[in-house]
Amino acid sequence: MxxxxxxxxxxxxxxxxxxxxxxxxxxxxxxxxxxxxxxxxxxxxxxxxxxxxxxxxxxxxxxxxxxxxxxxxxxxxxxxxxxxxxxxxxxxxxxxxxxxxxxxxxxxxxxxxxxxxxxxxxxxxxxxxxxxxxxxxxxxxxxxxxxxxxxxxxxxxxxxxEPVAQEHWRRLVRDFAKIRPVLAFLEERFRDPLDLRSVAERLELGVSASRLSHAFKDATGKTFKDYLQRLRLNEAKRLLMTTDQDVLDVCFASGFQSAATFYRAFQAEAGMSPSAFRERHRVSAIFENSGP
Incomplete structure (x- = not known):
């Protein structure tokens, strides 16, 4: 939740x-x-x-x-x-x-x-x-x-x-400052159809989509597309664990535009289908007998 x-x-x-x-x-x-x-x-x-x-x-x-x-x-x-x-x-x-x-x-x-x-x-x-x-x-x-x-x-x-070379760290700080408004926007709007260019234009960041793409990858370790997909997958997992919504409804409620994309991404991320994930992680049974 x-x-x-x-x-x-x-x-x-x-x-x-x-x-x-x-x-x-x-x-x-x-x-x-x-x-x-x-x-x-x-x-x-x-x-x-x-x-x-x-x-x-x-x-x-x-x-x-x-x-x-x-x-x-x-x-x-x-x-x-x-x-x-x-x-x-x-x-x-x-x-x-x-x-x-x-x-x-x-x-x-x-x-x-x-x-x-x-x-x-x-x-x-x-x-x-x-x-x-x-x-x-x-x-x-x-x-x-x-x-x-x-x-x-x-x-x-x-x-x-401390473990990072200073020049790389300075670049990371600069890049993070650039993408911070994007991260905040994605947190609120990840369910919407989004791409980096339209987000950059909407937020009036004053940098090209190409430069912002590089900054995003350097600061987060992920591409914009992968980062957005992670937010949507987290939401899908939350819904699967805490609601009885149909899996297809969960797909679209999480921001995915295609069921095929959702199933493929979920399998790659969780190592199992959405239905199997729900069965394993239902609130009533999740790790009920978990030990060290």
Whole structure:
């Protein structure tokens, strides 16, 4: 399901809360906010689409606004997390580069930061600070929350940038700034018939479709067409898991214009037909007996 996140105080578009996942796996979901989760006790698993990570105390999970995901507790020792949800525009207003650690690119994007990673040791106190400040609401809370969240985002940014040659990183930053309006547009309109040229013209980006195509591939690791298809496939999976819509209805509701294209793309992505995916991942049975 796609969750719409609201914030208690719009001037500080950040939510922080303690959460214990259920031992029975619930439906995967996606939401408009970015998210970071710190496992503070217990154990379990964290799912991102077809990926599954074991969760232990101290582990941190980075969630963007595109991947279907959910956490699950170990039945014998339920996990508890501190989760932060925040509006991407909160970071965008400071520095577009701060969104790069959350930009989905399969070659770079890493959801899991193990608790024994030194980076996790630096991020965990910042996550706790945001949670404590929003819980206590003391004088200057908004400034403390923003400061901690910016520090956290910079540390994630450095994790992404350090292994990359500086010239390539500078180009990546430039390209990401160019395509950010396109990503936001696709998030809202991926169900519509779209192509890169018409999107570029509609958004009045001032760059050629050819240049934008190269920038898109460099920044996301995917072509515009493949990126759009990923959004549609995620929506199709969500509908298959959470509704009783006919598969053909799911195809068109997800933005695919052709059933043949949908079936071919779904098989290539999931390794099974849409009907088989639904049977395997129905909300009532999904990974019901899942173990380590």
């Amino acid at each position: 796609r969750l719409k996140i609201t914030y208690e105080h719009p001037e500080v578009p950040v939510n922080a809360f303690l959460w214990t996942p259920k031992a029975r796996l619930e439906p995967l979901h996606v939401h408009t906010s970015l998210e970071i989760g710190l496992c503070v006790s217990g154990g379990g698993w964290f799912y991102f689409g077809e990926k599954r990570y074991r969760a232990e105390p101290g582990d941190i999970f980075v969630v963007n606004n595109q991947e279907l995901h959910i956490a699950q507790s170990d039945e014998a020792e339920p996990s508890t997390y501190i989760f932060l949800n925040f509006d991407p525009n909160y970071l965008l207003a400071e520095d577009v580069r701060l969104l790069l650690p959350f930009a989905y690119s399969p070659g770079r994007f890493r959801n899991h930061i193990p608790g024994d990673d030194p980076l996790a040791g630096r991020l965990a106190p910042l996550i706790r600070t945001v949670w404590e400040e929003l819980r206590d609401r003391r004088e200057g809370c908004g400034s403390m929350v923003k400061s901690a969240l910016l520090q956290l985002s910079v540390l994630l940014l450095r994790r992404e940038s």
